Amino acid sequence: MDYGLKNRLSRIIKPNDNRTVMLAIDHGYFMGPTSGLEDVKNSITPLLPYADSLMLTRGILRNQIDAGIDIPIVLRVSGGTSILKDDLSDEDITVSMEEAVRLNVSAVALSIFIGSKNEKQGIINLARLIDEGNKFGIPVLAVTAVGREMARDARYLSLAVRIAAETGASIVKTYYCEDFEKVINTCPVPVVVAGGKKTAERDALELAYNAVRSGAAGVDMGRNIFQSEKPVNMIKAVRAVVHEGLTAEEAYNTICNK
Ligand code: 5RP
Numbered sequence: 001m002d003y004g005l006k007n008r009l010s011r012i013i014k015p016n017d018n019r020t021v022m023l024a025i026d027h028g029y030f031m032g033p034t035s036g037l038e039d040v041k042n043s044i045t046p047l048l049p050y051a052d053s054l055m056l057t058r059g060i061l062r063n064q065i066d067a068g069i070d071i072p073i074v075l076r077v078s079g080g081t082s083i084l085k086d087d088l089s090d091e092d093i094t095v096s097m098e099e100a101v102r103l104n105v106s107a108v109a110l111s112i113f114i115g116s117k118n119e120k121q122g123i124i125n126l127a128r129l130i131d132e133g134n135k136f137g138i139p140v141l142a143v144t145a146v147g148r149e150m151a152r153d154a155r156y157l158s159l160a161v162r163i164a165a166e167t168g169a170s171i172v173k174t175y176y177c178e179d180f181e182k183v184i185n186t187c188p189v190p191v192v193v194a195g196g197k198k199t200a201e202r203d204a205l206e207l208a209y210n211a212v213r214s215g216a217a218g219v220d221m222g223r224n225i226f227q228s229e230k231p232v233n234m235i236k237a238v239r240a241v242v243h244e245g246l247t248a249e250e251a252y253n254t255i256c257n258k
Contacts, residue, residue: 004137024222074105089113139170184215195221205248
């Protein structure tokens with residue numbers, strides 16, 4: 001693997017344990033001012049010391065994140081639709097690779113929608129983005145987005161994840177499901193899980209615990225951290241589960257609920 005690509009990946013997935021806590025705050029690219037992210041700078045700055053990387057759009061990066069903060073950036077480079085549409089799968093590439101290089105990002109992220117009417121468009125966009133990323137040593141994280149009508153089960157998610165990896169993604173993000181080992185064991189690149197909609201802290205920690213126990217490299221979690229009543233405690237607890245091997249119960253009792 002190319003040195004630059006490998007070096008950038010090692011900034012995201014920590015080589016000492018091959019695990020990562022990615023903080024996702026890119027929701028606004030199709031959801032607008034998401035609850036908990038209205039004032040990004042004030043809500044996110046206290047969380048940054050505990051995140052291994054930050055996933056966001058260029059508008060938020062440029063305007064809300066201090067350029068002096070040392071945190072690897074995973075730049076969301078797909079978009080083109082909004083929650084006002086029934087079908088969210090009609091995405092294209094929204095940021096050039098030159099711009100991603102200028103912003104000094106460690107990876108770029110794009111969604112694919114397997115089974116949707118725009119399935120092909122997403123896969124071809126992913127392939128093009130990977131070709132561009134390879135020119136500059138920038139890894140691509142593929143987000144396997146799930147349409148409302150799709151089942152989030154191991155059969156469907158392993159299909160989506162494997163297609164992303166076969167296309168050349170360096171990391172794949174997906175949802176946790178029953179029999180998650182099947183998704184992990186058939187994917188040749190690291191998999192991270194999204195947190196999904198806000199749930200009770202214990203449940204989100206349980207999801208993180210089960211995901212890493214099944215072989216995931218970690219989490220790319222957003223709402224369950226920044227919408228928590230105690231977001232700093234929550235991200236510390238997620239870290240303890242992902243990097244230190246605490247159970248969800250231990251992390252909840254000793255860190256989250258302190
Ligand atoms: C949207 C995304 C989000 O980054 C993702 O959903 C992670 O955030 P959350 O934990 O809130 O689900 O990729 O497509």
